[in-house]
Amino acid sequence: MNIENSKQNGDFKSPFAVEIKNINKSFGPVQANKEISLNVSGGTIHGIIGENGAGKSTLMSILYGFYQPDSGEIKVHGKLAYFKQPSDALRLGIGMVHQHFMLVPNFTALENIVLGAEGKTGLYKGLQNARKKLEKLKQAYGLEVELDSLTENLPVGIQQRIEILKALYRGARVLILDEPTGVLTPLETEQLFEILLALKSEGVTILLITHKLHEIMAITDEVSVMRQGKMVANTLTKHTSPEMLAEQMVGRSVLVNNKYELQSIGKVALSVEQLGVVDKRGFDSLKNATFDLHAGEILGIAGIAGNGQSELLSVLSGITQPSRGFFKIEEHLFDAKKNPNPRLMRQLGVSHVPEDRHSEGLVLQFQAFESVILGYENNKKLGNGFFTNPDTIQAYCSQLQEAFDVRPQNPRLYSSQFSGGNQQKLVLSREISSTPKILLVGQPTRGVDIGAIEFIHKTLIGMRNNGCAILLVSVELEEILSLSDRILVMNSGEIMGIVPKITATKAMLGKMMAGIPIEEAKEDKK
Amino acid sequence: MQASRLPRYVDIVLIPVLNLLTALFVAGIIIAIIGENPFTALSVMLKGAFVYKGGLGYTLFYTTNFIFTGLAVAVAFHAMLFNIGGEGQAAMGGLGIGLVAISLGSYLPVIIVIFLAILGSALFGAIWGVIPGYLQAKRGSHIVITTIMFNFIASAILVWLLAGMLMAPNQMSPETVSFSDGVALWQFHEIFNKLGFDVGRSPLNLSFVIALICCLLVWLLIWRTRLGYRIRATGFSLKASAYAGYRPETIIIVTMAISGGLAGMMAVNEILGVQHRVILNFTSGYGFTGIAVALMGRNHPVGIIFASLLFGALFQGGAELDFEFQAITRDMVLMIQGLIILFSGALAYMFNPALEKLFLRNELMMRPKND
Incomplete structure (x- = not known):
């Protein structure tokens, strides 16, 4: 080259x-x-x-x-x-x-590749030369990219190829x-x-x-x-x-893939019926989701990031409103007319460990003791009436930090100063200490070190064994497989099927994640 | 905002002082260029602001204005809202006082009228803050643009009313009738003179105390209440706020109400404290200077008190400079203010890298001894 x-x-x-x-x-x-x-x-x-x-x-x-x-x-x-x-x-x-990716979404693939190396005055000639050179590169390495498509319309896999071509070019x-x-x-x-x-x-x-x-x-x-x-x-x-x-x-031996025992399943804690979310662009990001979540089980949601899992979490936690269908917690029914909100959901015993701990789960500019009351600052114990008592909150935070082994154990440290694993433990400690009946968990171990992963997994299993209903969203298939009792697979906003852990295989889940319905995915296996 | 790696006192005391000294240094050079002695000028300014008879009173009077408008900007800033509308909110606050004082002044006891007038200033200012807040929260119009526009609207409304419906009869200036006797806040020099102290005349009045109480209340609100917690969480991260269920729209509107109310109360000092009638342009730029005050005071009430004192002293001392020197005019004083804003606002972190190097090196040198 x-x-x-x-x-x-x-x-x-x-x-x-x-x-x-x-x-x-x-x-x-x-x-x-x-x-x-x-x-x-x-x-x-x-x-x-x-x-x-x-x-x-x-x-x-x-x-x-x-x-x-x-x-x-x-x-x-x-x-x-x-x-x-x-x-x-x-x-x-x-x-x-x-x-x-460092790509301009409304540029074509070709424009993105030559960005910063366009040649001198006049774009046309530079683009023509680039096109010739790129055709050669594409052929040599099997990097198939439609050079004239808008980048934002291309799947992530192709966008990545554009990045690779950029470097090779x-x-x-x-x-x-x-x-x-x-x-x-x-x-x-x-x-x-x-x-x-x-x-x-x-x-x-x-x-x-x-x-x-x-x-x-x-x-x-x-x-x-x-x-x-x-x-x-x-x-x-x-x-x-x-x-x-x-x-x-x-630096020590760990169990890479811990299998946890199956548990007997309790009654339905959350039932979801034909639930759909239409996002701001008018795009159906969640389509007709129907499933039940039982007390004492972990229902794993498998799928490639961006296939409706985030929308599912955010509608169930009350952040976004359902557009169609409904979901039910005990006798409380929520649909497009009767909107849920996060406060009400917390009162009903729903806790939510969000996917993005940096922008949602914590306020990075807050000290730890401030972040551990996010969403719970109304708690009567934290002060009297209109006012909050920082000493009480700090003591409460120390208590949580000790229980969840958050290091360093300092309530006055800023949330941004903790490592990923410890930040996640802070969020988890907050959400679990309210003793939820339903726990919604998104990407609990993303960017978390192995030691903390073990701790987080054990905590989740402990919650399940105590009868908590857990909905676990993760892009790590290994994690889903090792923790879940049942596995629900999503692809482009749709539920491809629910598989009990015993019959699930990686190959089969992988196919379902790619959009192949459960029946075909099973047949292919045989 | 990232956690600074510098010791706290450096962040809070040393850096602002360094910035201030740099600004004064540059101002000194300019004064020297136009042929005056910068040291004499500085001493005249300090004496004018603090020593001459009545000087301190005037300084604190201006300080009061800056505290109100500075607090207003700071409160909004904790929700990441940039309230540029202090000027208009203060003007509307003045209107609120005028309406209460003129309509109720002759019917109710003086104390009650004063109390209602203060409430009126806060309420009118709040309304003038809430409208842009609402437009931002529900309609997505940018608050910087709307608050600026609302300054013009407020000013136009005041001209319209003061030259029309509310204009005092039988005279030619755009102002209301004077309030009934006693509808005014006590001035400090009167109180002190009654107590037997000889104090120079100055417009300093009880509003100064009200301003200090507001500082305490703002501190409590922001750092000690559940509402303040929600305001700060929303300011730092809209997503976290939505996750926690705070409804950012509500927070924005409530915050703008508080912010506008504080700015509106600036009128208490000028209208209820001194003028005792509503006049045009009494806000004379204090609303805008409030932005610099909040910036310099790091959006903390204590910082705002000191920053307000600085700007108050500059205002008063600057007037003295103007008076004493042929070559130094009012514009010169504005330039010095500009330099201070430049060095403590725009270039606030100019010294940080150097200081960080200095302090971290010291720390590294200390470490082996401690271990």
Whole structure:
């Protein structure tokens, strides 16, 4: 592709595409990277795995020129490199594909790809040249993209390809992919992996950041494990196992996939009938949902992010109004006429752990003791009449922090200063301490470290065993499979079917998530 | 707002003081350029604001105006609303006082009229805040635009009424009749003179005390009540507010009512305290300066008291400068105010990186000893 680059670098003949030596990087008192060294062989797929906050993102940001290291050196194809900004890294052939795409939604795919590299005055000629070059790239790697479609109309899998093409178009020979499969369907993930293998066979070096162990096992040649800012392991993938990697990530052995016992199911706590939500754009984001949620069960909602799960949570918690159908809690019925609201739902014993703890579950600018009363500030115990008593609330917060092992155990710390896992524990502690009858949980372990995941899972199971009805939405299929008693699969706002855990298989759920109805998904299995 | 990595006292005291000194330094250079001695000018200004007879009274009188309008901006800001309409809300507040005082003045006991007039100012200001609030909450019109427009509307209404229906008979200026005797707030110099102290004449009146009480009430509201909690949560995160079930629309409207009410009460100081009749343009820009006051006072009542005092002193001391120096005019004083707003508002965090480096280095050097 970028012939100039390959020629330039050809003289050096280093076996490594990227060499990182003794990189250190601190943010104030926090040292995000400590003496990191890493060699990435050219033309391989190199996985980098670690918990959230382990320093993966910082390291990659240094590698593509977004941050500058405090000390240490980077060599690209054997040549010492200094990056002041991402364009410097790109000039040496290092391109980044971000987890959250950096695309202009109302540009066509082609316009997005050439954005910032349009050539000189006059767009037409530049676009024509780009089109020729891109056709070649597309063919070489199987990166099928309709160049003239509007980006916002394309599925996420295709948008990701645009991002990859963007990097290749600029001559990238080393691609960094940050959590690339987080938003993809199983099928799209497979296609992505095929593309990555094609790229590899053409000599492109790929750095794959992920926290999904099975992806590392499936596609990488080598894997590096980071923990607390340090590089703790570096092995060929064939010489390791998921268990070993998990242990290296947390620094002790953990049960990767805990299966919890099934529990006898109680009476119906929440019944949902033909429930539908039409969003502001007039789009049916939830269609005719019908199901029952029983006391003492966990009903897992599986699906790729953005297929109506969020709308389901927000209508059941009273945040958005149903457009059609109704749902019933005990004798209380809510429909388009009789609107629910979050306060009323809390009074009826419905607690809600929202999907997005940063914008919904917590107020990041609040101190912990303020965040733990969000939605419950009316509680009589927290003050008298019109006023609240900060001392009482702080004592209450300490109590919760102790019970849920939130670290650091300081009610006056700002919510933003806790790690992801501890933030989630704060939210969970608030929602559980009201002893709900129904618990709505969204993405309880997203961006949470393995130690906290275990704790959160055990807490949820404990709640279930005490007779709480739990609706669990998660994009992690593993999590759904290990916690749920029944699994409900959603695709583009519709319920594809409900499967008891015993008969559920990953393959079958995967098909249902991709939109294949339950009957066909079952048949295919046989 | 991210949690600062600096010690609290640096954030609250050192940085504002540094910003103020920088502004004064730059102002000093300009005064030197036009050929006056900056140190003499500064000393005249300080004496004018605090030492000369009646100077302190005038300073605190202006301070009172700034406290009301500053509080108004601060309360709205806690809900992330930018209330630029202090000017119009204050004008309407004045109208509220006038209507109460003129219509009831001769029927009810003075104390009750005064009390109702104060309520009237808050109510009229509140209404003038609620309308833009409603438009923002329910119609999505941006509050900055609507509050600015409402300033013009308020000013036009006042001209219309004061030159028409409410204009005092047998004279030519656009103002109402004077209120009946006693419908006025006590002025401090009268009280002190009665007690036997010799104090210079100044318009400082009981409104100053009311302003300080409002500071306490605002502090209680924002940090000690359930409503204040909801206002702050909504301000920081609309999504969290919707999640908690606070109905952001209601919060916006209620907050704008409180904010408008506070701005409206500025009229208590000017109209009930000094003029004893409604005149045109009595707000003379205090509503706008309130924005700078709130900014400098970090939206905290205590900060607002100090910022108001600073601006009050600038106002009074500036008048003195204008009086004493040939070369320094009223516009010069406006420029100094502008510099202060520039350095403590727009460039408020100019010194942060340097200070952070300084303090963090010290901290790192201290650490091994502590371990």
